[in-house]
Amino acid sequence: MLVVQKYGGTSVGSLERIRAVAARVLARQRSGDQVVVVVSAMAGETNRLIELANALHLVAREREQATGTDSKGWVAPLKRDDPGFDREFSQLVSTGEKVSAALMAMAIQDLGGAAVSLVGHQLGVVTSGSYTNARITSIDGQRIHALLDADTIVVCAGFQGLDEQGNVTTLGRGGSDTSAVALAAAIQADECEILTDVDGVFTSDPRVVPTARKLDRISHEEMLELASLGSKVLQIRSVEFAKKYGVLVHVRSSQHLEEGTKIVPETPDMEAVLVAGVALDRDEAKITITNCPDVPGTIATVFTTLGARGIVVDMIIQNASRDARTDVTFTVPEAELARATESLRELALICEPGVELLTDAGIAKISIVGVGMRTHAGVAAKAFTILAEEGVNIQMVSTSEIKVSVVVDEKYGELALRALHDGFGLHRAPG
Numbered sequence: 001m002l003v004v005q006k007y008g009g010t011s012v013g014s015l016e017r018i019r020a021v022a023a024r025v026l027a028r029q030r031s032g033d034q035v036v037v038v039v040s041a042m043a044g045e046t047n048r049l050i051e052l053a054n055a056l057h058l059v060a061r062e063r064e065q066a067t068g069t070d071s072k073g074w075v076a077p078l079k080r081d082d083p084g085f086d087r088e089f090s091q092l093v094s095t096g097e098k099v100s101a102a103l104m105a106m107a108i109q110d111l112g113g114a115a116v117s118l119v120g121h122q123l124g125v126v127t128s129g130s131y132t133n134a135r136i137t138s139i140d141g142q143r144i145h146a147l148l149d150a151d152t153i154v155v156c157a158g159f160q161g162l163d164e165q166g167n168v169t170t171l172g173r174g175g176s177d178t179s180a181v182a183l184a185a186a187i188q189a190d191e192c193e194i195l196t197d198v199d200g201v202f203t204s205d206p207r208v209v210p211t212a213r214k215l216d217r218i219s220h221e222e223m224l225e226l227a228s229l230g231s232k233v234l235q236i237r238s239v240e241f242a243k244k245y246g247v248l249v250h251v252r253s254s255q256h257l258e259e260g261t262k263i264v265p266e267t268p269d270m271e272a273v274l275v276a277g278v279a280l281d282r283d284e285a286k287i288t289i290t291n292c293p294d295v296p297g298t299i300a301t302v303f304t305t306l307g308a309r310g311i312v313v314d315m316i317i318q319n320a321s322r323d324a325r326t327d328v329t330f331t332v333p334e335a336e337l338a339r340a341t342e343s344l345r346e347l348a349l350i351c352e353p354g355v356e357l358l359t360d361a362g363i364a365k366i367s368i369v370g371v372g373m374r375t376h377a378g379v380a381a382k383a384f385t386i387l388a389e390e391g392v393n394i395q396m397v398s399t400s401e402i403k404v405s406v407v408v409d410e411k412y413g414e415l416a417l418r419a420l421h422d423g424f425g426l427h428r429a430p431g
Contacts, residue, residue, distance in 0.1 A: 002148070003028070004192045006038040006158065006180035011195060011254040012100050013043035015107075021195075021254065022107035025153060029113065034148045036187065038158045038180040039104055041096025047075040049093045077132075086131040090160075090170045094120070097157035097176065105155045115153040118143070120168065125161035125179070127169045134161060134169035135237075136178065139186035156183060174235025181238040185245035192242070192249050194234060199253045200260035201226075201233050203426040204278045209418050211427035215276065216259075219266040222276045222369050225403050229279040229367040239263065266371055274379065275370040275424040280417045282410065284314060284365050285337040286395070288329040288358040292349065294321040299328060301349060309343050311336045315365070315398040315407065325354075329396065331407065334361055363395065364413030367405040368420055380404050386423035392416045 005025065012018050021037075029035045054077065077089065101117035108115035124140030147154050158176025163169050171178050177194060184192035199214050201223065206212040218226075220243035227236040233251055242249045242263060252260025270276075292298050299318065306313055316330040332340045341359055344350055350357050373379050380397075383404055387394060392415065396407035408416050421427065 001033045001191070002036075002187065002189045003033050004036045004038060004180050004184040004187075004189045006176060006192070006194050007040065007104075007254055008176070008194075008196050009040040009043035009045070010197045012039055012104065015103070018100070018103050019107050019110075022104060022111055022113075024254075025104075026108055026111050026113040029151075029153055035153050036144060036148070036183060036189070037104060037153060037155045038176055038183060039097060039100040039155065040158055040176040041100055045096040045099070046093055049096060050075045050077050053077065053089055053092055083131070087167055090131040091168050094157070094160040094168050094170055097159050101155045101157040105153075108153055108155070113153060114151060115155055116147055117155040117157070119157040120160035121162040123156055123183070125182075127161035127163050127171070129169075131163075131167065131169050133172040134163065136161060136171070136182045136241075139182060141183075141187040144183070144187050171237075174238070177235040177238035178241060181241040181245075181247050181249060184247045185241060190248070192247050194238075194249060194251045195254035196233070196251065197254065198233060198251075199258065200251050201231075201263075201277070203276070204417060204421045205231075205280065208280065208414050209278075209421045211418075211422060213426065213429065215261045217262045217264050218276055219270055219371055220263060221266060221371055221402060223263050225367070225369040225400075226277050226279050229281055229365070229369070229403070229405065231277070231279045234263075271372045271375050273370060273430055274372040274376050275368050275426060276372075277369050278417055278421045278424070278426065279367045279369065280413055281365040281367070282413060283334050284331045284363060284407075285334040285359060285361040286329060286331050286363050286407065287337070287340060287344070288327060288356075288360075289344070289350070290327045290356040290358065291325050291354040292328055293352070294324050294326040298349065301347065302328065302344065305343050305347060306332070306340055309339060311340050311343070315396050315405065317396055331363070331365070331396070337361055362410045363407050364410045364416070365405055365407050366413065366416045366420060367403055368424065369403050371402050373402050373404070382423070383420060386419050387416055390415060390419045392419070 007021050098119050105115040105117035126138045127134035128137050129135045144154050158179035159171050161169050181192050201215050201218055202212040204212040224239045227234050227239050249263040314331045319327045392408050392412045394406045398405045
């Protein structure tokens with residue numbers, strides 16, 4: 001069996017943990033499997049490197065800009081419209097994974113195994129796009145197969161590649177997950193294990209919902225939705241790779257050998273389960289433009305402006321027109337609220353009499369996800385009833401074929417999450 005194992009920053013966060021992982025990897029190889037290991041930077045190392053870059057490049061105007069962190073503690077790089085900075089930034093932050101890979105290979109060797117560490121360009125990982133959010137276009141797996149055939153464990157630095165001009169690129173937050181699944185696809189591995197500090201994929205965040213259950217399996221479509229809606233177990237691009245190339249992904253704990261959650265293609269019996277999971281996203285903010293002229297091109301101007309700045313818009317609601325005027329409300333990542341507001345204030349539209357630009361960072365988005373929604377009616381109505389019984393007011397609603405999302409006041413986010421989780425019976429094992 002050929003397996004790719006990916007270990008996150010917490011799993012390789014100290015020399016003791018690296019040695020423990022090395023022992024696990026070596027035991028897997030000695031059981032008869034060929035093993036490729038993908039590692040992240042040691043916990044906190046990428047943030048340290050980002051902070052160094054931020055400190056070096058702070059200028060008077062930027063000194064007032066708070067970089068902040070997201071819900072997993074990722075430090076945000078300062079925004080700079082400078083390709084030269086982005087190139088060197090990728091060079092800098094890619095070193096964390098290189099250190100982890102070398103240390104892991106050394107630890108395996110110390111335990112009597114054969115191991116070689118390889119970084120992005122040595123793996124033949126070719127990327128396109130921006131320096132700091134590149135996309136993998138191809139991987140040459142020949143060198144990996146040659147080393148595996150020589151009974152060598154291959155330890156790969158995740159999160160990085162090389163563009164066609166020979167520049168080091170990085171894959172963005174969670175990029176080591178993407179590296180692992182892409183490598184598994186390229187070398188036609190039997191399985192890609194994502195080993196982390198949780199036991200698998202749960203019906204909700206067990207830190208917030210005590211009754212959350214670990215799922216034995218979940219479909220690619222459901223995992224894609226949960227990953228995009230605030231679930232931090234897997235990076236969304238890694239799930240996209242798994243679905244496109246048919247990679248079997250197994251999310252499991254790095255602390256023990258018990259089975260985790262397998263992410264698999266959808267099967268007919270999955271539709272019997274109405275809702276597979278519930279996710280909470282605290283990292284969004286709401287923007288409302290009131291009293292907009294309801295004429296062709298107005299809304300296009302708003303979202304074209306945001307798109308040109310690389311600001312991703314999520315939920316959008318436009319009210320019915322009254323006297324040729326309308327209100328438009330949408331959500332953006334909370335970390336982008338200041339830039340989005342700054343961009344919109346430059347529009348002539350915002351300066352028109354009667355038009356107001358309102359913002360609210362105190363929101364939370366809760367989403368229920370399940371392929372069973374395709375064949376069952378009344379899911380949204382049940383969700384709204386559950387929230388009404390808890391006294392939670394809904395500000396926005398968005399739906400898709402297998403998802404219902406609502407925006408509520410942030411202070412009710414966790415209450416709403418728990419109510420929906422148990423209201424749809426996710427605290428009970430199916431069957």
